Amino acid sequence: MNAVEKLIDGQLMKKGDFLEILADFGDERTMERLTREAVRVRKKHYGIKVFTRGLIEFTNYCKNNCYYCGIRGGNPHAVRYRLTKEEILECCEEGWRLGFRTFVLQGGEDPFYTDERMLEIIREIKGQYPDCALTLSVGEKSRESYRLFRESGADRYLLRHETADEAHYGKLHPQTMSLKHRKQCLYDLKSLGYQVGAGMMVGSPGQTMETLAEDLLFLQELKPHMVGIGPFIPHHDTCFAKEPAGSVEQTLHLLSVIRLLLPRVLLPATTALGTLDPFGREKGLAAGANVVMPNLSPVRNRKDYELYDNKICTGEESAQCRECLESRIAAVGYEMVSERGDFLNWK
Numbered sequence: 001m002n003a004v005e006k007l008i009d010g011q012l013m014k015k016g017d018f019l020e021i022l023a024d025f026g027d028e029r030t031m032e033r034l035t036r037e038a039v040r041v042r043k044k045h046y047g048i049k050v051f052t053r054g055l056i057e058f059t060n061y062c063k064n065n066c067y068y069c070g071i072r073g074g075n076p077h078a079v080r081y082r083l084t085k086e087e088i089l090e091c092c093e094e095g096w097r098l099g100f101r102t103f104v105l106q107g108g109e110d111p112f113y114t115d116e117r118m119l120e121i122i123r124e125i126k127g128q129y130p131d132c133a134l135t136l137s138v139g140e141k142s143r144e145s146y147r148l149f150r151e152s153g154a155d156r157y158l159l160r161h162e163t164a165d166e167a168h169y170g171k172l173h174p175q176t177m178s179l180k181h182r183k184q185c186l187y188d189l190k191s192l193g194y195q196v197g198a199g200m201m202v203g204s205p206g207q208t209m210e211t212l213a214e215d216l217l218f219l220q221e222l223k224p225h226m227v228g229i230g231p232f233i234p235h236h237d238t239c240f241a242k243e244p245a246g247s248v249e250q251t252l253h254l255l256s257v258i259r260l261l262l263p264r265v266l267l268p269a270t271t272a273l274g275t276l277d278p279f280g281r282e283k284g285l286a287a288g289a290n291v292v293m294p295n296l297s298p299v300r301n302r303k304d305y306e307l308y309d310n311k312i313c314t315g316e317e318s319a320q321c322r323e324c325l326e327s328r329i330a331a332v333g334y335e336m337v338s339e340r341g342d343f344l345n346w347k
């Protein structure tokens with residue numbers, strides 16, 4: 001049995017199997033088979049439903065200096081902002097009216113939001129919207145902080161591992177950061193009962209078939225509930241400004257592989273994918289994705305949450321974004337729903 005058949009069959013994959021699958025990228029027959037199977041598995045578990053998450057980018061201050069990221073602490077040109085608790089709650093209110101039942105609080109690693117401030121925000125959101133899921137995406141914290149956030153109501157946590165290869169990790173991040181700690185955070189989050197999301201950029205500088213195979217092996221081992229992948233897109237104020245962007249086609253291929261590897265995974269068709277290709281998100285759905293994450297941040301701040309260049313949907317009102325996406329999703333045969341959209345059979 002070849003590697004693609006093993007993957008479809010749900011067998012435990014070895015690094016060599018993933019390398020074989022990655023090498024098949026571009027082979028039309030294999031690609032077609034993978035995509036077809038990925039969509040079949042997606043439909044078996046989630047039908048034609050597409051879950052939505054309202055993304056609230058509540059701070060772009062960051063103490064880290066990830067080399068690829070436009071809001072890295074070392075970028076003096078980033079125009080910094082923070083939302084107050086009241087502003088965050090206004091975003092939720094608007095989101096609720098528009099039908100969102102998951103809010104994602106994402107930001108840089110901003111020391112202003114101490115545990116105490118975070119707990120206040122989490123309690124307030126969960127108090128006002130008890131039937132909504134709350135996802136956090138605020139980087140690496142201590143197990144104790146994660147525990148406090150979870151106890152005060154946070155349901156899910158997104159923390160992309162970025163790359164599962166040590167040397168590659170070191171190329172993308174300053175020495176103050178480590179893959180070991182990032183992985184530890186993911187295991188902590190999992191053991192605390194979060195629905196956890198990992199993931200990586202596709203085509204980040206220094207990425208190879210080897211490092212991608214390591215990523216897939218790590219995902220197989222961690223078994224996250226969500227996987228966020230999108231193409232790397234250069235940002236003009238980073239040392240990777242002149243590096244080429246990742247490939248849309250390869251991202252789609254990996255979406256299908258990940259759907260088959262983790263059949264019930266919550267898999268977003270990301271904004272980065274929609275930025276590189278006008279129909280990127282639709283193509284993502286057709287490759288096995290089942291989540292979209294439109295922006296709920298105040299329009300006045302959106303352009304400043306600039307992780308990479310030319311990010312889409314920075315000018316539109318949240319309502320416009322939701323409507324636009326809803327019709328785009330319907331046009332490709334899926335249905336945007338107003339549900340929490342938990343991992344299937346979540347306790």
Ligand code: SAH
Pocket residue numbers: 068069070106107108109137138139140158159160162200201230231232233234235272307308
């Ligand atoms: N501080 C949080 C949130 C990071 S921003 C954390 O550490 O998890 C969310 C994601 O955007 C990152 O995990 C990264 O994978 C992605 N990202 C950052 N810069 C990018 C770029 N130039 N191109 C594509 N994706 C990028």
